[in-house]
Amino acid sequence: MTTNDFSSARRTPHPDLESTPAATVSAGPGPGPSPADLLRRLRARGAGDPVTHVERVPARAGVPAPWPSWAPVELRAAFARRGVVAPWQHQAEAANLAYEGEHVVVATGTASGKSLAYQLPALATLLADPRATVLYLAPTKALAADQLRAVAALELEGVRPACYDGDTPRTEREWIRRHSRFVLTNPDMLHHGILPGHAQWSGFLRRLAYVVIDECHTYRGVFGSHVAHVLRRLRRQCARFGATPVFVLASATSGDPATAAGRLTGLPVTAVTEDASPRGGVTFALWEPPLLPPDSGSPTPVPPQATGDHDDLHQVRRSALRETADLLADTVAEGVRTLAFVRSRKGAEVVAANARRSLDDAVPGLGDRVAAYRGGYLREERRELERALLHGDLLGLASTNALELGVDLVGLDAVLICGYPGTRASLWQQAGRAGRSGQEALAVLVARDDPLDTYLVHHPEAIFGAPVEATVLDPANPYVLAPQLACAAVEAPLTPADLALFGDGAKEAIDELVAAGALRQRPTGWYWRHRERPEVDLRGEGGAPVAVVESATGRLLGTVDGGSSHFLLHPGAVYLHQGVSYVVDDLDLADGCALVHTEEPDWSTHARDVTDLSVVSVRSYVDAGPVGMFLGEVDVTSQVVSYQRRRIATGEVIDTRPLDLPTRELRTVAVWFTLSPQSLAAAGVQAADVPGALHAAEHAAIGLLPLMATCDRWDIGGLSTAVHQDTEAPTVFVYDGHPGGAGFAERAYRTASAWLRATRDAIAECGCETGCPSCVQSPKCGNGNNPLSKPDAIRVLDVVLANLPE
Numbered sequence: 001m002t003t004n005d006f007s008s009a010r011r012t013p014h015p016d017l018e019s020t021p022a023a024t025v026s027a028g029p030g031p032g033p034s035p036a037d038l039l040r041r042l043r044a045r046g047a048g049d050p051v052t053h054v055e056r057v058p059a060r061a062g063v064p065a066p067w068p069s070w071a072p073v074e075l076r077a078a079f080a081r082r083g084v085v086a087p088w089q090h091q092a093e094a095a096n097l098a099y100e101g102e103h104v105v106v107a108t109g110t111a112s113g114k115s116l117a118y119q120l121p122a123l124a125t126l127l128a129d130p131r132a133t134v135l136y137l138a139p140t141k142a143l144a145a146d147q148l149r150a151v152a153a154l155e156l157e158g159v160r161p162a163c164y165d166g167d168t169p170r171t172e173r174e175w176i177r178r179h180s181r182f183v184l185t186n187p188d189m190l191h192h193g194i195l196p197g198h199a200q201w202s203g204f205l206r207r208l209a210y211v212v213i214d215e216c217h218t219y220r221g222v223f224g225s226h227v228a229h230v231l232r233r234l235r236r237q238c239a240r241f242g243a244t245p246v247f248v249l250a251s252a253t254s255g256d257p258a259t260a261a262g263r264l265t266g267l268p269v270t271a272v273t274e275d276a277s278p279r280g281g282v283t284f285a286l287w288e289p290p291l292l293p294p295d296s297g298s299p300t301p302v303p304p305q306a307t308g309d310h311d312d313l314h315q316v317r318r319s320a321l322r323e324t325a326d327l328l329a330d331t332v333a334e335g336v337r338t339l340a341f342v343r344s345r346k347g348a349e350v351v352a353a354n355a356r357r358s359l360d361d362a363v364p365g366l367g368d369r370v371a372a373y374r375g376g377y378l379r380e381e382r383r384e385l386e387r388a389l390l391h392g393d394l395l396g397l398a399s400t401n402a403l404e405l406g407v408d409l410v411g412l413d414a415v416l417i418c419g420y421p422g423t424r425a426s427l428w429q430q431a432g433r434a435g436r437s438g439q440e441a442l443a444v445l446v447a448r449d450d451p452l453d454t455y456l457v458h459h460p461e462a463i464f465g466a467p468v469e470a471t472v473l474d475p476a477n478p479y480v481l482a483p484q485l486a487c488a489a490v491e492a493p494l495t496p497a498d499l500a501l502f503g504d505g506a507k508e509a510i511d512e513l514v515a516a517g518a519l520r521q522r523p524t525g526w527y528w529r530h531r532e533r534p535e536v537d538l539r540g541e542g543g544a545p546v547a548v549v550e551s552a553t554g555r556l557l558g559t560v561d562g563g564s565s566h567f568l569l570h571p572g573a574v575y576l577h578q579g580v581s582y583v584v585d586d587l588d589l590a591d592g593c594a595l596v597h598t599e600e601p602d603w604s605t606h607a608r609d610v611t612d613l614s615v616v617s618v619r620s621y622v623d624a625g626p627v628g629m630f631l632g633e634v635d636v637t638s639q640v641v642s643y644q645r646r647r648i649a650t651g652e653v654i655d656t657r658p659l660d661l662p663t664r665e666l667r668t669v670a671v672w673f674t675l676s677p678q679s680l681a682a683a684g685v686q687a688a689d690v691p692g693a694l695h696a697a698e699h700a701a702i703g704l705l706p707l708m709a710t711c712d713r714w715d716i717g718g719l720s721t722a723v724h725q726d727t728e729a730p731t732v733f734v735y736d737g738h739p740g741g742a743g744f745a746e747r748a749y750r751t752a753s754a755w756l757r758a759t760r761d762a763i764a765e766c767g768c769e770t771g772c773p774s775c776v777q778s779p780k781c782g783n784g785n786n787p788l789s790k791p792d793a794i795r796v797l798d799v800v801l802a803n804l805p806e
């Protein structure tokens, strides 16, 4: 008997049990080619070999552990009824630590059963102590709802689990506060509802034994920094009522999860990272779509704004969407159950539609076995799709990221990943959907035409040899800290004892709130002075969100964060929402709303801005001869001044239209480097080429930063100039696109030589002549990618790297 057989014997799959180990919908046995055979057939399709690397990820046997002795018999029986016969070792280890009162984060792969790790100690405690309570936090309502079903299905006496979120009817809220002992909610509700109403929650908080933070890796950047303080406010209220709950966190595999969880909670956290669940082997191929002949205009199926793909003006490779659609059609034709991940909803629909079309061309009717999954489906519709895929009625599904699926859909025979999902952590999460116990599966990463994807398919060691990224957040960001302290002061006056809780910068932030008249200092502490609570949106970045309203019906389509609104919602902008195209009639910044009407023009729109940057202060720097590397605060002033209309099919520019929008200011954190003009001249960069050299280096550096930190290029801005008024030298700035910074620029500064080395290599190794989207062109350039000098960018980076200490 092999260990894999053993593992499957221990667990009976229950398709209806979500988000617990046995919940994972495991596809039934099916014939079909081996991954190696399948890959051979796929790569033999066209001219040339698109595969740049094949990695074999070996199968892993599961390591079961006995139930902890403290787990009550009725709880074990309840899990057994749901198909869980015994925990895996990592589940037992985390559960034991939590039960002993240690804060713990379990950071293991997709479908490794992280839920059991917190359900076990939490539910055992609820059964042992009829007064104890548990608070569970998920980043989305859908995930909380799935967890609710999983806990409710255990049918444990007296637990009374309930979701408490924005959708909970008022009439039920009081009952939940008084009677539920397992409340599932999200950080926004904790911030807006529970903490401000702490008096009503005192009974619950007083008895709080565990706080569970699921998918905690999603709390990153500015949002993560806000959540960190919401959790400190929760701890503060619990302490007032005499409770010191144990925190149990679940994370996708991530770099240094103990540190990230410690920053998030402000507590010492022990990490459990050794995944002991069984996994089938995976053949992982890196796939680079072929370069198209120079004169073949490649029609891109959807506008760039919809897909997150860059503009098609300079497109020289076959689009990753087309390539993925073909691969999906081919695997489905082979009878292989396949899930394709595409970054945008529209992109997922395009991939499914194209695959369906090719299949129907081959065998009429075969196209029906492919579907698209997008967010916004009802739970029943999602379940139906998942069921169809499980039973093989459906063979191919194109979907956006996994969180939206709402269940752990694993055990697929092939996973196609259209474009690098931004982090190694999410790459492994998506690839983790492939493979079931005892059977091999195929995963394919299809590179998009951009610097990071191109770099990765040519540097497999950056994927397979590197640890996954650390989750970056910065609770000391004054733009987060001050409003959070204001919220805390409303909940209860701040005292000197709170300074340590809120951490670095808390005293300064309080002093500023006092100076601004928001807080009043009294002998007993700092008091909130106003009648109204401060308005603080955890997810709001760069100003109040702008509502998108359909003029004809008054229907609210959605919101766009203030920072992006000038780019996406200027008058005349083509705005895509859930696959439907709208054109903006009016952007009313005073009212924070944009009026739109449905229209599907055959052009897309691309806003351009002008940016100015001044240095406020230097936090840290490295003096390296002709090169200087700096971290500091900057003021960025930008104005969206015009937009281009481009033909979707060809990328041809129709016209450029002026816009009249106000300038915007951003105080944030930047990393920048300077070079002496002499060192550039000595490296062979002509004075006239310096702007293009710096600009190209800046673009590529922004494109490669996600290699170092969990951000994407849309979180970051850049500016380069042959002489900057503050540095008086040729300078490249890269800054956090969020007020007060989000930790990305700081991370770039700390890893500068590795970051710029990868940037240099990405440019140098790109096969193009003069620069392309795979190296130095940027999809969000405010200057229309002009000027750019690829060879000189390499010289610039060589000078920096030659002087900068490792």
Ligand SMILES: [Zn+2]
Binding pocket: 766, 767, 768, 769, 771, 772, 773, 774, 775, 776
């Ligand atoms: Zn290139």
Ligand SMILES: [Zn+2]
Binding pocket: 695, 699, 778, 780, 781, 782, 783, 784, 785, 786
């Ligand atoms: Zn640019």
